[in-house]
Amino acid sequence: MQDLLYFVQQLINGLTIGSAYALIAIGYTMVYGIIGMINFAHGEVYMIGAYTALIAITGLAAFGIAWLPLVLLVALVCAVIVSSAMGWAVERVAYRPVRGRHRLIPLISAIGMSIFLQNYVHLAQGSRNMGFPLLIEGGFRFGAADSFQTSISYMQITIFITTLVCMTALSLFISRSRTGRACRAVSQDLGMSNLLGIDTNKIIAATFVIGAALAAVAGLLLGMYYGSIDPLFGFIAGLKAFTAAVLGGIGSIPGAMLGGIILGISESMTSGYLSGEYKDVVSFGLLILILLFKPTGLLGKPEVEKI
């Protein structure tokens, strides 16, 4: 019974982290699906989202506003707006001018952007990690009081529900709206959709903005869940989310969700049963194995090399 409760606890932790990874992974997968490049600076956009949310929360607290729903809503809106603006600007400055050149060129430009943004926040806000207030406290507990208890905090439930809402909204947007249809068209054939009158530049910018907005949501949630943020915390999270995107099949939105959850669970199982220090090794190892044996991921379409 004890073992089972412990296992369930790891499963819950994994699902929480995994669903937040999935939110970040959407940004990678959508951008890759449309222009075929890895947006290396995406992790930094997520980090900036977390910082903006923290700034908004601190600012509200300074004015004495403490009504929880309002605080969360304002923080969320601020983070989403600033991150989206960042995503748009990054695409405009670093990616649009190099689009269509040799594969390595956008990638190096993206790495440069990532270093730039990291140091931008580092210089403006300092390199020390900032404590993120845990606004949603409490939770449910299962199991006998004198032995191991499985707990689900309200924070974890919030993360899970928010992710579900975002994913549903995104799926509806992609499948029903006019822009969503254009997105799908552009990801199938950029040149052809351009010929058919879709403003592809706008659609690509929109993809970056959507990805950045979801990353900002993840930034707020994970910042609160971990309890502290620093300028480097986007880098590893970005790599993890990229791993999740590749795991599920890059370019596929349900794949990102699935990949995120698998990655989150395997990570929490590693830290639960082996050692927390090796969880990064496991996720990178997983990435390497997936790329070696099934480069298209779990739900991805095989890519045919054209001459």
Added chain:
Amino acid sequence: MATQNIKHALFCAFITLLISFPILGLNLESAGTTLELTGADSATIVAILVAAIVVFLFQTFRDSILTAAGKMPKLNRWSDRQPMPQEKRLKLENLFMTLIMISALIWPFIVSRGSVDLSTLVLIYVMLALGLNVVVGLAGLLDLGYVAFYAVGAYTFALLSQYLGVSFWIALPAGALLAALFGLALGFPVLRLRGDYLAIVTLGFGEIIRILLNNWTSLTGGPNGIGGIPDPTLFGMEFGRRIKEEGNISFHDFFGIPYDSTHKIIFLYLIALVLAFISFLAIRRLMSMPVGRSWEALREDEIAARSLGLSRTGVKLSAFTIGAFFAGFAGTVFASKQGFISPESFVFLESAIVLAIVVLGGMGSQVGVILAAIAVTILPELAREFSEYRMLIFGAAMVLMMVWRPQGLMPMRRVHINLQKQE
């Protein structure tokens, strides 16, 4: 058209404000257990506003500015000059390299101790950049975990000397060979991957090595690192004041000169110089050999190269292994220069710096890469007050280079043969 421009310009200015004001203008400060928000000083606020106005004005008058810029007299008067004939260029390049070599040899004897130490670091970066140049510049494989091989070289020396008491001269080939072996072991499975996937996998590999070094405390000392790495010796002559090992004799006693701590630093510098020069010559040789030609062929067009009978795995693997080999060299020199290493010296940023050097210098061009290594290492030292902006400028420079001059400052020129006119 004009109103559309103004609308777009307003939007851009607004975005500029959005991305700069919350992060730059509002500073979080931890006061005890809670956080406090303070506004930035007025200079920052003014700078943000000025930036927004500049963006607005540029976007409004974008068309006329770009037309005016197109009409401007060319800044670079030589921009549309014919390229130099090959023999002349090669001669010039050789002359230039000889000059650099001679001045590098005289250098340690005329400058201060600190400058020699810094120059050793520059030479280590030159070695790293020359090695990565093979992988990224010539073979076109983006390796983001290059620092892992550097770490393997450094740790090989540190561990061998700690557990077996091995000296520098044995550890040098051992470190390089072990790094090459790691390159081979990693390269074998991953080289089937496409360019950007390869980049991510190598990045993951680099992180794995660093995490292992950090957590394998019983062997590597974990985050505390390994200290007491011995200095290199010259034919059994030690450079310390006292002799550490039985049977050795110290350098100053042998030559009957007073002890001076700069001897050791100059000696290390000369070792690094010779190794960097060997790397340069070896790679230059390789570039004109069939294997070097096939690296470039594969980079330019993989399908065409394969259909002409080149083995993709073999060619890529050779580039990867040779690149790793030189990183191992650099790592060993680094370990003996520092005398102490810890996983902190081998973070992803190091890989990014070496990559930036290769990109700035011009992928594939050896002279360019050497000059870029010197510039990237020396400039931050010269402008110490800006040193915290170093990485910011790095990132921006990488983006700008890719946008404006993806071929680098001194692009590679391929050696070719001019056809003789038939009589």
